[in-house]
Amino acid sequence: MILVTGATGAVGREVAALLAAAGPVRILARRPERLRVTGDGVEVVAGAYADRRALDRALRDVTSTFLVTNSPTEPDDERVAEAAADAGVRHLVKLSMMAVEEPGADDFITRRLRENERTIRESGVPWTFVRPRTFMSNTLSWAPGIRSEGVVRALHGDAPVACVDPRDVAAVAVAALTGTGHEGKAYAVSGPEAITAREQTAELARVLGRPLRFEELGVDAARAALLAKYPLPVAEAFLESAERQRVGAKAEVTTAVRELTGRPARPYRVWSADHARSFAA
Template structure:
């Protein structure tokens, strides 16, 4: 059986859904009521990384784990790895980020993920790292501005990024979890094209059938907005990442999705069409 963590997030939820179609899957959730993947083959258990007893219970009879961690302060990867090793788990598939393999990336979040990957390596449990580029779903943060005044506000709107559909990231993770020969491999995952926020705005305008305007934020305004939502090290990491994107560091396309799933990665237009409703009434309701 496979254990999925992070099943209330964009990638973990899709991993759980795909696995549930094929057979039994267990989901570890701090708040089980928020898990939307349900069914006779889905076992949802309450627990969290900081509660070793609940983690041990969730890992009983588990062969592989999809690992999602996001705390900038808690040693959650170490907790999962230690418990997995003790339980005899045979494979850890960790959601990481593509920046860890890029020498010029040295922001707080990238350093943290590099350390987390090393923790997984040191556990002795066979591992696979899934390293996606920026998620297309990050553009959902534009929904409120689109609904209220038809404006997308972002930093460096002309800088390209080979953003990826979270569903494609999940498909790669499931291939690693259920296939053979993936141990000790790290997979960078991108979309099929490099696209800028300005171009994404134009595509959303076409899909929604309404004019949208792009408004570029200054670095100071972007910093102010980020600091209102995140701790300073995290906010500064996002700003450093944006500078790397402006320099072209995130424009490279890699063929991992097609290589591991047998189909091409979805372009932004497809993702946006599938989620167009979130840029309408859902945004106005906030």
């Protein structure tokens, strides 16, 4: 049995769906009513990482676990790793991010993910780290502005990023969960090209068949918007990450999707076409 956490998120729900299509899967969910993955082979355990009894129920007879950190401010990975070790789990596949292996990245979120990876290494459970670049689905945050004004507002419009389709990240994770020889390895997962926010805006305009305008946000405006949604350390981490993107630190393209799935990574034009409804008026 494979356990999936984070199954209401961009990658976790795709991992759960891929596994459910091939056989039984168990899901640990804080809010089961938000799950989109259903079927006879889907078993759901309601509970949070802080609920050790729920964790123990979810991990019973589990051989492999897909772990998504719920909060950068909570010791979620430590709790899951300890419970997984006690339950005899043989493989833990952790969703991390590419920045953890980059010396120039020292923001709050990256530091916490490095700590989480260290916790998992020290747990005694064989591990695999899946480290994606920025998700293409992050541009869904532009949808309200596109629908209401035909405008995209973002930082650093000409900064390239090799963003990745969450479906490709999920496919890499499933390959690690179901295949052999992945223990002790870390996979950096990117899309097939580096693309800027201006170029993404142009692609969305093409898909939607109407003009869109790009407006570059200043750092102060971006900080204010982030602070309306996130605690200060998290907001500042996003700003530091954006600055790294501005100077080209996120443009590297990797081959992990092809190597683990046998097919190329999807470009942004495919993701945008598949999600056009989310941006339509």
